[in-house]
Amino acid sequence: MGKGSGVNEGQPMSRPRSYFKTLAWMLLALVFFYPMLWMALSSFKSSNVEIFGHPFSLPHQISLANYQKAVRQGHLGAYFINSLWVTGLSAAAVVCFGAWAGFALSKARFPFRKFWLALFFIGMILPVQSYLIPLTGLLEMLGVHDSLWALILPYTAQNLPVAILLFTAFFVSLPAELEEAAKLDGVRTARFYFSILLPVARPAVATIVAITCLNTWNEFLMAMLFIVDPAMKTLPVGMIAFEQAHNTDYPALLAGLSLISVPTLLVYAIFNKQVIRGVIAGAVK
Amino acid sequence: MARIVLDKVSKIFKGPKGEEVRAVNNVSLTIENQEFLVLVGPSGCGKSTTLRMMAGLEEVSRGTISIDGKVVNDVEPKNRDVAMVFQNYALYPHMTVYENMAFGLKLRRYPRAEIDLRVSQAAEILGITPLLDRLPRALSGGQRQRVAVGRAIVRQPKAFLFDEPLSNLDAQMRVQMRMELSRLHQRLAATMVYVTHDQVEAMTMGDRIAVLKNGEVQQIAGPLELYRHPVNLFVAGFIGAPPMNFFRGVLSRDSDGLHFCGDGAPAGIKVKLLPEQAAQLEPRVDNPIVLGLRPEDARLATDSPRTANGSVVEAVVELIEPLGAETHFHLKTGQHGFICRMPAAEPGKPGQKMFVVFDLTKCHFFDPTTELSLTKPR
Incomplete structure (x- = not known):
């Protein structure tokens, strides 16, 4: 670093500190990354003995046999389609209703506005176990028990509070002049929402899509409780097929888990930048 | 183009405890066709609220606003045929400059060729x-504001x-945009209403200026008229930089006529009034009064200058700003x-005693209670 540059003066002093910082970040990244790496490497190993006998070794030979077994025995193909439906529809509904509610809560003036916002907030802090039993009754009453709707509806409801709060915060942070300029341009409410607000809210939409996809794709408890029909099961529940009382087929299980992790990693890779922008929206101008 | 008339317009907001807050109080003003009127005043004086009521972004609580003779109180903003340029530009961030400018025309279903022509x-x-x-995010502040103006022009x-x-x-x-907007006004010959708290913008751009305080119009006049003949203490102090000097004192009679004597002991100021000022202020003898003098209407001298009318004041230099x-x-x-305010080469240093000669013909006198101007300087 040139001392004469003026702008960078003082930087050479902080060099060792910045190396240390980088090293610390790399270590932290490794802590998070290693379990995934271990899962992927172990999924190529031939037996439980090879996995647990030499947990840190590389596989003796690379074979896709475990993956074939996982797809066949775990019915990953059919479950993948189910998970795709459940995740896709839930995410779409969460974005749709979350943005509408956020729009109303941020822009419209109506009685008990803060009460409604608080009510949605409560949805975030309720533990799932507290409403599993009444939810079962409700789904039966609606006649959707043991169908994909038995997951889509609760997943949507479960993810809506975060979406509503995020959209409300995002819309509130937008300058009021944007709406006023649109009014003078002759924009009506619906047009304002679809042509201006929603495109501007892309970071918030991406964040909500990513969060909802991760939550619903990996959800296990409700998927196991509400779905009995084998044809309706989702991927995480499908993984149970490899777990038996006395013998769990870990190579196949890890191969299956590796496979079902791919879409979530993809979602994160695609929306990564937007998610960060969405999460810090309103925090910085 | 349009003539805008505000007739006894008031805007009343509900305060946090349900109390009435009058942001704009009984404002009446007429903006003539093709006129550039500036609304100026300190923050919170109601100038932006007045403008927003003209645009239709705020409801009018009392009174009427008419554009070209038609009352528009209940007309939607888009149907008032006015365009507004905001402080923070309010460009649609996901649209290109072209799309931003064309958006309003598209909504009004103009043919594509017409839109292209107007935007270009x-x-x-x-x-x-x-x-x-x-x-918009790839533009500088000045460029963004030009686009915002362009979005208004195309309509x-x-x-x-x-x-x-x-x-x-x-x-x-x-400074550059100020000139461009003035040029634009000349070119388009359009009616323009401009809100600012910057009195330099007001003085340089407006055909007329309306000075507002606490939601009320204090004075409406051309820039020079406003500068030379402010109707009250507020306008006198608000227009002009540095502001007008005010001296509180009493009007007293001496053997050689009426004098203004500054408050406090030692008073330091004793100024003899001109005959026409004395005639106007005669009924106020022995009453408190405020003398106003613009910084450029006093002259400095190191030796006591000989003046016939006794308008010399002795003062100490506290600070010099070149x-x-x-x-x-x-x-x-x-x-x-x-x-x-003196020429650049004027000698002097802090702590030095100097003589100040007041230009009596330029003195303003105000009633300290009503704050209204009592005389009209030449």
Whole structure:
């Protein structure tokens, strides 16, 4: 670093500190990354003995046999389609209703506005176990028990509070002049929402899509409780097929888990930048 | 183009405890066709609210607003045929410059060729043709404000409303945009209403200026009329930089006529009034009064100058501000502090005793209670 540059003066002093910082970040990244790496490497190993006998070794030979077994025995193909439906529809509904509610809560003036916002907030802090039993009754009453709707509806409801709060915060942070300029341009409410607000809210939409996809794709408890029909099961529940009382087929299980992790990693890779922008929206101008 | 008339317009907001807050109080003013009227005043004086009521963004609580003879109190903003330029530009961030400018026309279902023509003409006027494909985030502050003005121009509205459009720009860009907007007004010959808290913008741009305080119009006049003949203490102090000097004192009679004597002991100021001033202020003898004098209407001298009318005051230099083209002397006499605007080369140093000659013909006198002007200086 040139001392004469003026702008960078003082930087050479902080060099060792910045190396240390980088090293610390790399270590932290490794802590998070290693379990995934271990899962992927172990999924190529031939037996439980090879996995647990030499947990840190590389596989003796690379074979896709475990993956074939996982797809066949775990019915990953059919479950993948189910998970795709459940995740896709839930995410779409969460974005749709979350943005509408956020729009109303941020822009419209109506009685008990803060009460409604608080009510949605409560949805975030309720533990799932507290409403599993009444939810079962409700789904039966609606006649959707043991169908994909038995997951889509609760997943949507479960993810809506975060979406509503995020959209409300995002819309509130937008300058009021944007709406006023649109009014003078002759924009009506619906047009304002679809042509201006929603495109501007892309970071918030991406964040909500990513969060909802991760939550619903990996959800296990409700998927196991509400779905009995084998044809309706989702991927995480499908993984149970490899777990038996006395013998769990870990190579196949890890191969299956590796496979079902791919879409979530993809979602994160695609929306990564937007998610960060969405999460810090309103925090910085 | 349009003539806008505000007739006894008031805007009443509900305060946090349900109390009434009058942001605008009984404002009546007429903006003539093709006129550039500036609404100026300190923050919270109701100037932006008045403008927003003209645009239809705020409801009118009392009174009427009419554009070209038609009352528009209940007309939607888009149907008033006015365009507004905001302080923070309010460009649609996901649309290109072209789309931003064309959006309003598209909604009004103008043919594509007409939209293209209007946008390219407006872009040409504002010098933003090379920017048409860019997004707002790729533009500088000045460029963004030009796009915001362009979005207003393409609509060819009856009137343009500007809400502090230059406040977010740096000083240099503000001067440039000020000139461009004045040129634009001449070119379009449109009715324009411009809100600002910057009295330099008001003085340089407006055909007429309306000075507001606490939601009420204090004075409406041309820039020079406002500067030379302010109707009250507020206008006198608000217009002009540095502001007018005020001296509180009493009007007293002496053997050789009426004098203004500054408050406090030692008073330091004793100024003999001109015959016509004395005639006007005769009924106020022995009453408190405020003397106002612009910084450029006093002259400094190191030796006691000989003046026939006894308008010389002795003062001590407290601070000297050289500005290049001129120098501001901060002086003190008795308990009165005041500023003199002098040529750049004027000698002097802090602590030095100097003589100040007041130009009596330029003195203003105000009633300290009503704050109204009592005389009209020449």
